[in-house]
Amino acid sequence: MSIKEKPRFPNPRFFGQLLIFLGGLLLLSNIVLSTFFAPRIQRVAYSLFISQVEDGKVLQVLLGENEIRYQIKDEEGKPGRILATTPIFDLELPKRLEAKGVIFGAPPPAQNPWVGTLLSWVIPPLILVLVWQYFLNRNSEPQGALSINKSKAKVYVQDDAKKITFNDVAGVDEAKAELAEIVEFLKNPQRYNEIGARIPKGVLLVGPPGTGKTLLAKAVAGEAGVPFFSISGSEFVELFVGTGAARVRDLFEQAKQKAPCIIFIDELDAIGKSRASGNFYSGGNDEREQTLNQLLTEMDGFAAGDATVIVLAATNRPEALDRALRRPGRFDRQVLVDRPDLAGREEILRIYAQKVKVEPEVDLHAIATITPGFGGADLANLVNEAALLAARYHRSAVTQADFAEAIERVIAGLEKKSRVLGDKEKKIVAYHEVGHAIVGAAMPGVAKVSKISIVPRGMSALGYTLQLPTEDRFLMAEGEIRSEIATLLGGRAAEEIVFATVTTGAGNDLQRATDLAQQMVTTYGMSKVLGLVAYDTTSGKSFLDGQMNSRRLISEQTALAIDEEVKQIIESAHEQALMILERNRDIMETIAQQILAKEVIEGEELQNLLKQVQPLPAISEET
Template identity: 65%
Template sequence: MPVNKDPKPPRSRTIANLVLWVATGLLLLNIAFTGFSGSQTAKEPYSMFIHRVQDQEVLKASVGQDEIRYQVKTTDGQPGEIYTTTPIFDLQLPQLLEDNGVEFAALPPPKGQWIGSLLSWVIPPLIFIAVWRFFLTRNGGGPQGALSIGKSKAKVYVEGEAGKITFEDVAGVEEAKAELVEIVDFLKTPKRFTDLGAKIPKGVLLVGPPGTGKTLMAKAVAGEAGVPFFSISGSEFVELFVGVGSSRVRDLFEQAKKQAPCIIFIDELDAIGKSRSSSSFYGGNDEREQTLNQLLTELDGFDASDTTVIVLAATNRPETLDPALLRPGRFDRQVLVDRPDLKGRQAILAIHAKEVKLADDVDLQQIATRTPGFAGADLANLVNEAALLAARRGHTQVQQADFSEAIERLVAGLEKKSRVLSDKEKEIVAYHEVGHALVGSVMPGTDRVEKISIIPRGMAALGYTLQLPTEDRFLRDEAELKGQIATLLGGRSAEELIFGNITTGASNDLQRATDLAEQMVTSYGMSQVLGPLAYDRAQRNMFLDNGMGNARRPISEDTAKAIDTEVKTLVEAGHQRALDILQTNRSLLESLAQQLLESEVIEGDSLREQLKQVMLPEAPLDLEGVPPAAVTTV
């Protein structure tokens, strides 16, 4: 939990309260002077005053800009009651008073008027200052309780607090953990390194995809070392006012130096650390650039007494960072926190499974095998989703079936049982999905087919074929990629074969198949005509899939035409290969499709036994022996 060691109210808040009290007192004083100045008199309408003057009942009058005070005569001509009235602009009033024998003069200024005038100038600025100070105290905030807009917003975690995190709470990233163990040694026994003349690193950059546990790793380092942990996001440095970010950087490092040894953790470093050569910066007055410059200065400013202050930072966009941040002496160590492998996923599942009640049939190794590419956050979400499903079904323990359903929900989306398809649409979807399954079951390097369903899922899927890997794969050869293209086109090929027509259901399959074929030609050099050349120059983000393709190198018109022809050839070859396989196994295609229409779902051993009957065509299409001239013809 965040720590606030100063129980006394901040000085800025005390000043704001004092200003408010002074302004209130002066305002009350002004009311007192203006409200009780002068004697109390009866008030009459201005028309009555004019009638009294014309009837010669007024003895004397004092005329002011805001008030007329006059005294009437008694019946024997002696001075009587005093009245007041609010004047109306009238140039004839002095002549009227003189004609009727009224003694008149200007009204003297009321007592305390000078105080009211003074307060009218003093009170508004005091109120403005008080309100301004109040908003500053709300916008600011720091771990020591000094609330100010220029103060750091970092949260501080110290040893002994509840929820302490150690390396035992982190799994699946053993290489990164081993690298950070050295940082813990630096913090615990810095003298052992400095005695040898070694310089303790100042900055460590954790890079990796979202959800892999970069923040968790930083907290584990602080928990293992038993030192204070300052946590702040890069976006919290930047405010509307120029100079606030650099001020917060200075304040953060000043607080850290006072509590050394300690760790400063800056999450999403790219929020302030983007390259200054980027088009987003237009000069030295940019707020983010000033904040970055101050951070660079602070990293260089550690002296011998500050060597036990280590800065950890995390980002999933390391390619956007300024080179000055990554040079030796600053963030010179980069630790990759990548997605876990099979063993790592099993260890992560074991950690999160401690919080739920598992049935005896739960096999964490099988679940880990079926979740390739899942990060730590994905696996935590999977365990929680399985627990929610078990509770919804009334189970007292989380079963293996709950985990299987949770995996499908995360991969394919929620079931849309309310989406009713017509009989004709169901038949088309059934043949489409069985076509994927039959082709995918015999293609080299493809994942094992686990389930076929015509129950709609997600936003657009009317059915799906679930393929799950049996092992982690990091490389794919040319034959396997061609097999993936054929599998993607298996659904469309089944529609052509059975109905002699095609539908819009294969749009996503065509998109993925074309993208894969283009990557084979332009990125992987898998083209007999174009040779081992890469035509993609700019690489996309290594951790974030933003859906944007790579920028292509400048190429000639002939080369562009050759690329298009090669892509078309690869896709058409996969299409023909899928047609050949389905034609050879047409009876099995129709049999499985009818079963799917009756049960809506085919999975498990029954599906695998039937897919073992799939036969390859006697003369499958093979483009490797086709002459290049024939391949490139459109």
């Protein structure tokens, strides 16, 4: 699909300012240069002038009212320097000059000063104003400062060579099925009109970042074959109040002229935030509120009209949108574009793998199996990283090893081989990572450990234990969460057992373990002490990471009980990790010595070692 944009003329305001600047610079140069760079004439006393005339050294003279300029002879009698002097009342001067054979006369009459003023100060600015007006009026549409109210939407037009269709989008079959009805209506509206059905005016695509919302919108335009206006929500908002509303009106006016068509608004939450959530205040946010009100009116109001204009919008913050914007009649449908499942990931990998050279033995199903939680953008980046690695090693095609390394780069970061650890630190990191692996192998419900490495990666990881799940999981039991917490604390427990001290290397592990324990108590009701009560007010609808959990109003006693329960869960998991590592001290030493020698252990060698890990008797009986 190609982008057809209106021809953009150079900004006339910029050209006008540039021409005025150049004109002013030219006028200033006329004055300054003529003053500073004109040839300087030496002034002498009148008596010296008379003396030179008497000595026959003067060749010619111009007698002016305010100045006398004369040229003297050089040693060979040829024309020499030009000098000047101030005249005095001397009636004998012409006779002296004539007696000495000096050529003399009066200077030419001075030009009219008004003519010079007109040529220097009036004509150039007049020319600049005329040129500026030409640029302002060269197009019938407002330009420059007057174009602030015009819509900045881009119009996508069909191009068979680059057209995006539903075949280019994978992993979101349910979303494609919802949008296929929109496409069918745009192609054959009679079938729906005859039965009295009304196509949705607006479709809201919601989901995490990188799952293909914008790509789906382009695919709808490619399938429907209608004009497609694309604009971002932030492009409506400007400094001046009322500009966004004017741009919304202009956008819908253009769309109605080309109906049936589609308007796609990306990042709708930039202008559609709820007016009841405290997001709007006086001042600059009045512009956002006016823009939102105009959008509400255009979608379902007296100004909506009967033209077939369907609005597609995308956001990853549906919980922040205004209720009036989400109601039926405006955005009738909310289509979830979620992260793909196993089959969807494999299909996405197949689409992007067609764009690079891949060896036939590459198993895309195996790659899809170990990448749960990856979105479409993540998988596209994964394929590209694998291709970059293959090119770096001068391979003609991407191999399975390239994909494995690319997964590690995406998850853990780039290898920092230049970050050399000392022998003591390397030993601490080795036992720390082996502690994670052994506890993970002993605890039930924990993802399979596939690799242990003490090669630094990313910004702060001095080593890592790679756990890759074998299936997609959507639910976790209480015991599985406790096992995950114990695995996170396995590195800290190994340091305590081997070195009888602890380091800062477990900082991130403690943070993640504490977060899990707090969610067990405050969100999932997995505490017998606090009961089946949700103590945080997180709605759970946000698709963005890093959302802060806010607790509802609780008493001091309840807050203390929550903290004590979280602490008890952490300490219990820590004790389990210590007991598992004490029970498997020999195998921990064996794996640690091997990883210190090789730096990386993976594959069948690692699995054979972890099979020797013995779980705690109590845990094995419960499982």
